[in-house]
Amino acid sequence: MHAAVIHAAHDVRFESVPDPVLSTGGDAIVRVVASCVCGSDLWPYRGVTETEEPKRIGHEFVGIVEQVGDDVSRVKVGDFVIAPFYDCDMTCVNCRNGFSTSCLEGGWWGADDRSGAFADGGQGEFVRVPHADGSLVATPEQPSDELIPHLLTLADVMGTGHHAAVSAGVGPGKTVVVVGDGAVGLCAVLASKRLGAERIVAMSRHESRQNLATRFGATDIVAERGDEGVDAIHAMFDGVGADCVLECVGTKESMDQALRSARPGGQVGFVGVPNGGPELPMRRMFGTNVGVRGGVAPVRNYIEELLPEVLSGSLEPGLVFDLELPLSEVAEAYSAMDERRAIKVLLRP
């Protein structure tokens, strides 16, 4: 089969790789119907994190189950399934606590997981899925083609935006600021609207993203950043800031922006992969009682909650995809996202 392999910064290739083979009894092989490129894929693509040897890449996909191991009982051949951006057993204590990203057995696509099983990268024609019963969620029936992009967001961006909102304590009547206008930030706006927030500010300088944020429920747009951005937020919220701030970027600057945009006693929910800002100013947090909570989003635990609304058409997170390419043009997909020509690129075989 063929799959995306990253060789070095700015060097992603669509090339021949070994066909996946069932091996653990609990695994499944999924034929990928759609995959996509994540903002976090851009870290190795840009060389921010080093690629020491060629490596399978991609961690968001939906598809059809082609084969299952002898021990698999929850999913069956022919099912349309959504995979989270990691594999997990959904039976260990961390999965049961709602944090399947800390599954004691699971791991990440494109590498060996904690149980020692290799999981293919998600940007490929097929993926071997360890812990298939835990990892995969089947839809009740085969979805229409129009639903595919929306369903695909449940693999990562919609669940991650939802996690930012949940971690920040978003709920009815709350005021919300979303830092970051990438696909996750936009999904965080949608999640905040869905959770009943009263006012939602999207911080964005790009017109197309501002428009989508507004469609997703943003009540206000702030284009300023840094001190000016903080001043604008304070001016909107009693001079002190918002109840909930959703940090969806992952830089030192964006976290600083987030912390200063929250009112005393407010909460920052963060899902941006920390990159360049690994430390938090504890004295500032102490003085203001601004809490910080979040991290790698347990999207598998959210799929059952979000899926019915996607299937009914009331939740349309797939609008974040603004470019679609054949999987064979995966290199162009990375390039388009790197150059911000696209918010998020969907790939079909």
Add this chain to the structure above:
Amino acid sequence: MHAAVIHAAHDVRFESVPDPVLSTGGDAIVRVVASCVCGSDLWPYRGVTETEEPKRIGHEFVGIVEQVGDDVSRVKVGDFVIAPFYDCDMTCVNCRNGFSTSCLEGGWWGADDRSGAFADGGQGEFVRVPHADGSLVATPEQPSDELIPHLLTLADVMGTGHHAAVSAGVGPGKTVVVVGDGAVGLCAVLASKRLGAERIVAMSRHESRQNLATRFGATDIVAERGDEGVDAIHAMFDGVGADCVLECVGTKESMDQALRSARPGGQVGFVGVPNGGPELPMRRMFGTNVGVRGGVAPVRNYIEELLPEVLSGSLEPGLVFDLELPLSEVAEAYSAMDERRAIKVLLRP
């Protein structure tokens, strides 16, 4: 009148200071019935924070209202009142949001507050209280002498222990680890019990403190620290850690202990004044989804909730006082706490 003044490290004196005078219309003068020494008073006493010039000290007191300004309406002459460890108006947006420590007008005892009004130190015979209507809470009647220590804890330690528990999300069925066996840590145990925690581990190496922790509701005691302490906690809780960890010390080591004792998706509530550990490891927090929330406790917002239980005798946080001295021996009070001869010292005029 006489009051405690810190001149330098290990140099606290009981000396003559100006009598307080009403000056703002909204202030009151309180005759102190009992005050005490806080763990955070030990930072300047030990020279960890510098004392550049002689300074009034002490921030926990209860007493009788002697005089009130013309604009004061909620408290009256003769009332027995509890003062939080800061003054606040309880009308600004931060006070209304539940975070009166961030009051836009208030400030700290022994200094000018944000409105420019000087507030006396709490370890004195009298205290001028700015924003008396906001700051002071009167009891329905004059309390018995036995209730004084318990009421005094509502000025700081009991409310601060409660804040640690609230910030960590303690509630029915939750598992809790308390790092720190000072008066605040012990009150955090009591607060966790009160909030319905299922299991409460007190980390303590001192027998008298272990005994009080047990009386306050601790179900387990762990004497180990560092890696051994973390291993002991993991062994008790499914190999992954506890739901809620209450950090009541404020050092780099204690915060590290706390972060590693929380399970993935758990929450650290911190109230130890950060000292030597001002930064938090964001990558670790991201990977584990352990949240961190807390800070300078808005104890004024908690007094109404806790007071009825103290008055009824069902809540006895005053047991943290294990030494009582006359205010004139305030220097010995500091010495006893510094040398850990006492958990907490109560001072009477």
